[in-house]
Amino acid sequence: MDGKPGLRERKKQRTHAAISDAAIALFLERGFNQVSVAEVAEAAEVSKRTLFAYFPTKEDLVVHRLADHETELARVVRARRPGTTPLTAVREHFLAGLRERDPITGLNDHPQVLRLTRMILDAPTLVARMDRFKAAAERALAQALQETADTPELTARLAAVQIVGVRWTLAQDNADHLARGESADSRSAGAVADAEQGFALLENGLRDLGSRH
Amino acid sequence: MDGKPGLRERKKQRTHAAISDAAIALFLERGFNQVSVAEVAEAAEVSKRTLFAYFPTKEDLVVHRLADHETELARVVRARRPGTTPLTAVREHFLAGLRERDPITGLNDHPQVLRLTRMILDAPTLVARMDRFKAAAERALAQALQETADTPELTARLAAVQIVGVRWTLAQDNADHLARGESADSRSAGAVADAEQGFALLENGLRDLGSRH
DNA sequence: AAGCAAATGTACACCAGGTGCAGAAATCGT
DNA sequence: ACGATTTCTGCACCTGGTGTACATTTGCTT
Structure with a gap:
């Protein structure tokens, strides 16, 4: 039925994971408050706006x-x-x-x-x-x-x-x-x-x- | 011993109350998120900076x-x-x-x-x-x-x-x-x-x- | 009453989280 | 290959909150 997720869907999941991973890595390294969402977005190679399309708040990243x-x-x-x-x-x-x-x-x-x-x-x-x-x-x-x-x-x-x-x-x-x-x-x-x-x-x-x- | 609170202390309490009252009134009228702290400060005739000297966060106003x-x-x-x-x-x-x-x-x-x-x-x-x-x-x-x-x-x-x-x-x-x-x-x-x-x-x-x- | 030190208040610049918007780019169905 | 739809982006903007340097007020001493 859903054997093919479709490219769009796959890419979305990848981006989601990429943002989350980048965030966790940075947060673990330097602490939650010491990292800005802009930095996370940059590390994940995504615009700040896109980041907030995936995660409604900074806290949600965790x-x-x-x-x-x-x-x-x-x-x-x-x-x-x-x-x-x-x-x-x-x-x-x-x-x-x-x-x-x-x-x-x-x-x-x-x-x-x-x-x-x-x-x-x-x-x-x-x-x-x-x-x-x-x-x-x-x-x-x-x-x-x-x-x-x-x-x-x-x-x-x-x-x-x-x-x-x-x-x-x-x-x-x-x-x-x-x-x-x-x-x-x-x-x-x-x-x-x-x-x-x-x-x-x-x-x-x-x-x-x-x-x- | 402490019969007289001192002018400074009294004024502080008055300011505290003034800010809090102004805040509650505005929040009740238009909702918490629809009122900015700047507006509260203005209504209480106090600078934004002073407001935050009395209340560490907007939520504390309530x-x-x-x-x-x-x-x-x-x-x-x-x-x-x-x-x-x-x-x-x-x-x-x-x-x-x-x-x-x-x-x-x-x-x-x-x-x-x-x-x-x-x-x-x-x-x-x-x-x-x-x-x-x-x-x-x-x-x-x-x-x-x-x-x-x-x-x-x-x-x-x-x-x-x-x-x-x-x-x-x-x-x-x-x-x-x-x-x-x-x-x-x-x-x-x-x-x-x-x-x-x-x-x-x-x-x-x-x-x-x-x-x- | 004068004057000085400490506390308090202010203006201003600044940062970070978050949103709206208009357009560019990618993906999809055909 | 092409138009329609989603998604992404850049940018301007708002708001909560802070740092700083300066002005004002209060309290205290003499």
């Missing part, structure tokens, strides 16, 4: 690579085995991610990944973009919960917020450890334990949160 | 009014009566906010508030800023939990993310209802019920989230 992850949890929940609870599906997926050193779990210590993480954290506008990203993931998950767990809308949204928040925090925490020099392998056990604790908290609630003062 | 709320939950948790659980303290505080129609609960239908909410939601950069705001609230709450509930750091952060997220979602939901024309009074009962449900979810966990598919 963030578009995570676009798939935006709906990842929603897909996991939708694809769960019958009889499985959404929370269980997400937990298992996250633990699998840890084992596979999926960068999104924060447990990947390849230099490239570490530098990328560092670069993002050093750029406030990129961090802000990540928050928007997280919010979008919440919405997607909420919808998946509502549709597959027979849950009222509000409950779905509340649950989604909690689940995404916990997963995000766990990933952040792993990334923090690695940023301080720990290796993925040595962090691994702690990461698993922390994940188990986080998901247990989600499952059992905050009932046991201290009442002393 | 968001600075919420600055107090950033640490609100943290303060509530710290000031809770002995023998009270952090979660209980937050729930009671939120319910009190609903009764008092505190705008931050989303249950205030004064035209000014509605228009402000609308204005913020219509401006992506402001929404992004609210997300940053939320993240800061999470950090503050996490610290309060850690210090007053004798909780390990990660647990505190996980709990904080969940609590702030739920409260935020509840407020959003109320604001949505009012934005669709419902009055605060007619929404009130539903808001309370939803809040109870949200906090119950927090307390009891997501254990009962459907496993069917």
